[in-house]
Amino acid sequence: MDTVISIENVSYHYPDAAENVLKNVSLAIPAGSFTAILGHNGSGKSTLAKLCNAILIPTEGRVTVNGLDTSLEDNLIPVRRTVGMVFQNPDNQIVASVVEDDVAFAPENLGVESAEIRRRVDDALRRVGMYEFRLHAPHLLSGGQKQRIAIAGVLAMQPKILVLDEPTAMLDPLGRKEVLSTVEELRAETGMTVLLITHHMDECIGADRVIVVSDGQLVMDGAPGEVFSRVEELRALGLDVPDTTETLYELRKAGLDLPLDALTIDACADVLAGLFTKSAE
């Protein structure tokens, strides 16, 4: 698969900070992949996300998006069009008083002509399941709905890559499900590349790849099943594992020979139910 984001030996230093928040990080994101990024508060994961669409420029090293170096002024607009970002707090991302105006904001700024804007806005709102709300006031919507509007606003720019920085941190369980299933559908329909930063271990289960950032470095990188099998290491890094893994881990500690990588509720229940049919025989 083609690499759409390439991060090469990147370090980043905030002005006035004592040390680098990212330390010589290298990472390649393949087109169409779904990567989840985990890490403790202050680990550097949000910085990593902001480097992907030129909100931040590396202090050392190079970030390229579709081959375009993000540090070059001329590449700024094409990079921002390619990489759409959604942040934690939906209230900070909504600018207009009518849903469809809000979604139209970015393409209007990009100078897209008006018939095309209309088409993109309708399409984006349908994709996130908010078309019926196009004439509503965003501030009267629920957190999950607002976050879907923010995603629609990003989609209207027709980006190839979607970066979501803790998009569910402020949402209730239903809002969280709405946002995650919207992202899942987008991936299925458009083949979009997705980077999801999260503190919720269970949101990583569906990813192709989980990356763990700690103190500015990438310390784990693998399929969700591989990463979550390293229970003790994750806990030492201030992280956790899904309830499924933890149940399997506790049973392994008691001497049962069980795999740790049955992450979904169904896969894990199958493994555990298997114990009973075996011991009954």
Add this chain to the structure above:
Amino acid sequence: MPDIRLESLRYVYSRGTPFEKVALNDVTLDIPAGQYVALLGHTGSGKSTLIQQLNGLLTPTAGRVLYDGEDIHRSKEALRDIRFRVGLVFQYPEYQLFEETVYKDIAFGPGNMRLPAAEIEERVRKSAHFAGVDESLFDASPLELSGGQKRRIAIAGVMAMKPDVLVLDEPIAGLDPAGCRSLLENIKRYHRSTGCTIVLVTHEMNVAATEAERLLVMRAGQIALDGTPQEVFSRPEELRSMGLDIPGAAALAQALRQRGVSLPESIYSPKYLAKTLLSRMGGVSC
């Protein structure tokens, strides 16, 4: 420590306008002194309105808020007294910080209570310790610290007022798992050592299951479910219909029951599920 009683409480936002919204609809509720309660419900179900009634920030449209049988709105003095006794930590409490130093920020509440200086200093040190704020940060500007540290400072500031009732609105949103665990441990330690009442608003079902002794679930301005974690989480369909969920381990236990493994309803932590499975297996193989 007070017994709290909400009596036929009703609250309507923007009354008489086209935006009129009934946020609390005839809520009657008793919270005995010293209880640790988790308040659940989807966005807009009335949780924030309810907790703002607990310290008199909002005046009921109808009904009463009683502390030990007395209406908190009976006089200005009574209301002022309640504000000191009920500590409210808002969602994103880091936005509440404003002093030049961490020490001054934590000391702000007890300072308002006009306590002697020595007493204030002792309270600042104790509550900083409880909330996990290191004394080496006392001279730092609170605005330059990380999100997790800011939140601890804001919580320390509320604890320094030694509230009889500590109300926390989503205190762990956005914290990493370790930060979340240590904050919850600190809250529990404060609860145990002071015997105060805790009301914790959360969207995290796992947290509600393991921290609180009683869960209140709100829907459309009313208390829809009220019981122990065991009672509430044994009703997954109802919870889901209200936009909520059950903890992962409870969902796993449910999936196992569907596969013919008999398990009690009371499972909502991975450790307890593992323990129960082990004892079941022992029973089968012997």
